[in-house]
Amino acid sequence: MANETKKTSTPLLDELEKGKWPSFVKEIKKMADKNPRAKDLLGQLEQSYKDKVTHWKHGGLVGVRGYGGGVIGRYSDSPDKFPNVAHFHTIRINQPSGWFYTSKALREICDVWEQHGSGLTNMHGSTGDLVLLGTSTDNLEPIFTKLTNKGWDLGGSGSVLRTPSCCAGPARCEFACYDTLNLTYDLTQAYQDVLHRPQFPYKWKFKMSGCPNDCVASVARADMSIIGIWKDDIQVDQEAVRAYAKSGVDVQSEICDLCPTKCMSWDGKDLKIVNKWCNKCMHCINAMPKALRPGKERGAAILIGAKAPILQGAQMSSVLVPFMKMEPPYKELKDLVEKIWDFWGEYGKNRERIGELIQRVGMGQFLEALEIEPKPQMVANPRTNPFIFYEEYFEEEGEQK
Amino acid sequence: MESVQAEQRRTDIGPPKYDQFLHPVIKKNYGKWKYHEIVKPGVLVHVSDTGDKIYTVRMGSPRLINVDTIRMVCDLADKYCEGYLRFTSRHNVEFLLADQSKIDPLINEIEANGYPVGGTGKSITNIVHTQGWVHCHTPATDASGIVKAVMDELYDYFKTMKLPAKLRIALACCLNMCGAVHCSDIAILGVHRRPPKILPNLNKICEIPTTVAACPTGAIAPAVVDGVQTVEVNEEKCMFCGNCYTMCPAMPLANSLNDGVSIWVGGKVSNARHAPMFSKLAIPYLPNNPPRWPEVVNAVKNIVEVYAKDAKKYERVGEWIERIGWPRFFSMTGIEFTKYHIDDYRFAATTFNTSTHFTL
Numbered sequence: 001m002a003n004e005t006k007k008t009s010t011p012l013l014d015e016l017e018k019g020k021w022p023s024f025v026k027e028i029k030k031m032a033d034k035n036p037r038a039k040d041l042l043g044q045l046e047q048s049y050k051d052k053v054t055h056w057k058h059g060g061l062v063g064v065r066g067y068g069g070g071v072i073g074r075y076s077d078s079p080d081k082f083p084n085v086a087h088f089h090t091i092r093i094n095q096p097s098g099w100f101y102t103s104k105a106l107r108e109i110c111d112v113w114e115q116h117g118s119g120l121t122n123m124h125g126s127t128g129d130l131v132l133l134g135t136s137t138d139n140l141e142p143i144f145t146k147l148t149n150k151g152w153d154l155g156g157s158g159s160v161l162r163t164p165s166c167c168a169g170p171a172r173c174e175f176a177c178y179d180t181l182n183l184t185y186d187l188t189q190a191y192q193d194v195l196h197r198p199q200f201p202y203k204w205k206f207k208m209s210g211c212p213n214d215c216v217a218s219v220a221r222a223d224m225s226i227i228g229i230w231k232d233d234i235q236v237d238q239e240a241v242r243a244y245a246k247s248g249v250d251v252q253s254e255i256c257d258l259c260p261t262k263c264m265s266w267d268g269k270d271l272k273i274v275n276k277w278c279n280k281c282m283h284c285i286n287a288m289p290k291a292l293r294p295g296k297e298r299g300a301a302i303l304i305g306a307k308a309p310i311l312q313g314a315q316m317s318s319v320l321v322p323f324m325k326m327e328p329p330y331k332e333l334k335d336l337v338e339k340i341w342d343f344w345g346e347y348g349k350n351r352e353r354i355g356e357l358i359q360r361v362g363m364g365q366f367l368e369a370l371e372i373e374p375k376p377q378m379v380a381n382p383r384t385n386p387f388i389f390y391e392e393y394f395e396e397e398g399e400q401k
Numbered sequence: 402m403e404s405v406q407a408e409q410r411r412t413d414i415g416p417p418k419y420d421q422f423l424h425p426v427i428k429k430n431y432g433k434w435k436y437h438e439i440v441k442p443g444v445l446v447h448v449s450d451t452g453d454k455i456y457t458v459r460m461g462s463p464r465l466i467n468v469d470t471i472r473m474v475c476d477l478a479d480k481y482c483e484g485y486l487r488f489t490s491r492h493n494v495e496f497l498l499a500d501q502s503k504i505d506p507l508i509n510e511i512e513a514n515g516y517p518v519g520g521t522g523k524s525i526t527n528i529v530h531t532q533g534w535v536h537c538h539t540p541a542t543d544a545s546g547i548v549k550a551v552m553d554e555l556y557d558y559f560k561t562m563k564l565p566a567k568l569r570i571a572l573a574c575c576l577n578m579c580g581a582v583h584c585s586d587i588a589i590l591g592v593h594r595r596p597p598k599i600l601p602n603l604n605k606i607c608e609i610p611t612t613v614a615a616c617p618t619g620a621i622a623p624a625v626v627d628g629v630q631t632v633e634v635n636e637e638k639c640m641f642c643g644n645c646y647t648m649c650p651a652m653p654l655a656n657s658l659n660d661g662v663s664i665w666v667g668g669k670v671s672n673a674r675h676a677p678m679f680s681k682l683a684i685p686y687l688p689n690n691p692p693r694w695p696e697v698v699n700a701v702k703n704i705v706e707v708y709a710k711d712a713k714k715y716e717r718v719g720e721w722i723e724r725i726g727w728p729r730f731f732s733m734t735g736i737e738f739t740k741y742h743i744d745d746y747r748f749a750a751t752t753f754n755t756s757t758h759f760t761l
């Protein structure tokens with residue numbers, strides 16, 4: 001590999017070294033001094049800043065032996081000018097649940113990556129993976145072998161189960177209504193085969209949030225969003241509510257009046273909640289975490305079908321199972337998931353997300369196929385159009401067809 | 402290249418189990434957390450039923466970081482956190498401390514290294530973003546550059562908690578929207594405006610039926626030009642998704658004259674008070690003006706400032722706009738309302754106002 005020492009001139013990118021927010025240009029430049037890939041990335045990026053277009057080409061298929069995903073193939077459209085990024089593939093490493101690390105583990109990844117790649121990373125990609133940004137095809141196998149020997153594996157890309165991800169959950173959040181870290185680990189391990197080898201019509205994402213605050217934005221971007229909720233009453237410490245009031249919280253206007261279901265009242269001494277009306281929005285609990293906690297009977301709501309606009313328009317996930325207990329070995333959840341995958345495999349078209357398939361066949365048909373009872377929690381409102389496809393009607397006795 | 406044959410090749414091992422990466426205090430109090438407080442901007446304390454405490458110091462990061470920066474972060478974790486740390490869903494680094502007295506020395510070292518501490522509570526935290534010109538083939542704009550320029554301008558909002566509520570910004574560099582930009586308080590979205598070109602060698606590198614099928618609006622049809630099989634694009638039907646280019650490299654969409662940025666507002670994902678909402682169009686087009694995109698920076702800053710002044714406590718951007726109404730949003734921000742703001746795709750009619758509920 002050419003190891004030129006001549007500095008790349010980058011008058012445009014230099015402007016992005018200024019200012020207070022930490023600069024990605026500085027990050028690239030520091031590597032460019034000792035890594036030819038980073039140096040050519042810098043040069044090509046400057047070229048894009050000049051031309052106002054990307055200089056990457058659509059990736060061909062590239063990967064490690066036996067895997068159908070985990071590497072995003074990327075090629076420069078100007079390999080003559082930037083030979084060290086002629087290939088510049090990205091490797092997705094499956095992050096640990098909740099993005100918890102030790103310095104030792106991170107250092108091991110850094111050492112492999114400095115030797116075999118650009119030395120640049122995304123911590124993290126928006127799917128959740130630890131992203132190693134840019135290497136050549138011949139380095140993929142050595143990197144894979146070294147990382148798996150340190151206990152790491154690739155994440156998903158293409159028509160596979162994408163790397164599941166979750167919020168901080170019970171590890172560091174009092175609101176967690178189930179163990180998001182454990183469920184994420186469990187599903188990731190249980191479904192390694194479909195994570196690494198494309199067997200689906202298109203991508204499938206699981207995201208686990210421990211409560212309706214939904215810190216991993218599951219409702220916006222997971223095919224299956226698993227959001228912790230509780231069934232019984234919010235736990236209230238009246239003494240602590242009074243302490244909040246004393247410290248300046250206006251419990252009436254900041255808590256009760258903002259409750260969307262208007263189920264709270266405050267008489268200056270006690271906070272009363274009509275729990276059967278509460279829709280578990282989290283506002284009061286977020287605002288007074290010392291005083292209020294989710295109930296004790298906990299589980300999760302399962303929502304299905306979120307996707308970005310391509311192809312048929314953006315969709316958020318919608319309720320499929322209003323409440324499910326979330327305890328190992330998660331059999332009820334896995335049975336449901338596998339049933340859905342079977343249905344999707346049978347009826348889904350190529351590149352059709354589950355949310356699009358449900359739109360196409362109708363939620364009613366989908367529920368019937370899964371043997372799930374329709375429930376009012378599934379809709380914002382019942383239909384407003386009268387175009388009902390009645391499946392049954394009576395016939396007169398002896399009627400001629 | 403060094404040989405790795407000595408090491409055995411293993412597959413399908415999955416990620417390492419999380420419990421080996423948990424700080425001992427977290428392990429001991431797993432699932433027992435009672436409440437948390439924001440000690441000051443960028444610092445949280447979580448208190449357990451057992452009385453134990455874990456402190457979190459949140460550090461902003463550009464997301465694209467090199468191995469030496471990761472090692473710097475590791476050094477700090479070793480010095481102050483027994484080697485334990487985590488990352489957040491918005492690319493921040495979180496240091497986990499058992500010892501309260503180490504917080505300020507840690508913050509001093511982080512800031513001396515050029516990284517900010519903040520992003521908690523009623524602040525603007527890090528911008529979730531995608532690859533842009535650094536690594537993707539379909540972007541209409543760069544990601545990291547705009548994020549840097551916008552965060553430079555909004556830096557004080559990261560370091561303080563003076564907004565009515567938290568404000569989440571996200572950026573995606575094309576309509577594929579890798580990242581949940583469509584449910585953000587403010588979304589910055591790269592847009593192509595000119596339908597794809599058709600290169601003369603199309604029949605040599607693309608399969609025509611799959612290229613035709615790639616288009617969600619049915620804008621692509623097979624065609625014969627000068628006796629050669631190719632495709633044609635019905636430009637009126639094209640909504641610039643780039644899906645054809647993903648399938649067929651002979652249909653490039655990137656265009657330096659026309660590509661740019663749109664701005665969307667009022668989305669959210671949490672259920673607090675109001676149900677999750679999509680972001681809605683505020684500005685249909687701003688030019689790509691690298692390296693610092695001043696038009697985009699000013700547009701975002703303007704929306705933030707108008708919101709910060711007018712919204713009530715706890716109101717997210719979308720809740721604020723719902724209360725004041727879209728006419729007021731446009732008049733207060735001075736943003737021009739155009740025909741592009743009125744939906745003309747599927748289900749457009751569901752976005753029309755069918756009431757006399759509006760301000761004049």
Ligand code: HEM
Binds near residue numbers: 090122221310577647
């Ligand atoms: C047809 C639609 C889509 C196409 C063609 C597409 C294509 C791509 C490509 C080419 C990349 C690699 C970027 C790079 O590193 O070079 C990418 C990354 C990614 N995509 Fe997509 N994408 C699509 C839709 C989506 C959707 C709907 C989501 C999420 C709901 C998504 C989430 C992601 C994420 C999280 C990444 C990693 C990006 C990052 O962290 O910067 N993509 N996508």
Ligand code: HEM
Binds near residue numbers: 168437492569669673
């Ligand atoms: C006071 C109540 C809340 C607590 C204790 C809390 C706790 C947390 C925790 C522990 C994280 C880190 C999780 C992770 O990155 O995986 C986090 C991140 C996040 N939360 Fe919350 N959350 C609260 C309320 C909310 C609300 C109401 C929303 C949305 C409206 C929200 C949105 C987010 C987002 C977007 C992140 C990523 C932040 C970042 O990385 O900088 N949270 N929150």
Ligand code: SF4
Binds near residue numbers: 168173176212
């Ligand atoms: S989603 Fe809920 S449980 Fe998970 S980190 Fe956010 S606030 Fe905590």
Ligand code: SF4
Binds near residue numbers: 261264277280282285
């Ligand atoms: S969680 Fe929301 S709906 Fe339930 S009582 Fe609190 S504010 Fe009201």
Ligand code: SF4
Binds near residue numbers: 531538540541575578
């Ligand atoms: S949003 Fe578009 S341009 Fe950006 S990384 Fe995703 S596919 Fe590429």
Ligand code: SF4
Binds near residue numbers: 616640
């Ligand atoms: S950009 Fe999208 S809408 Fe336009 S021709 Fe290509 S596939 Fe069709």
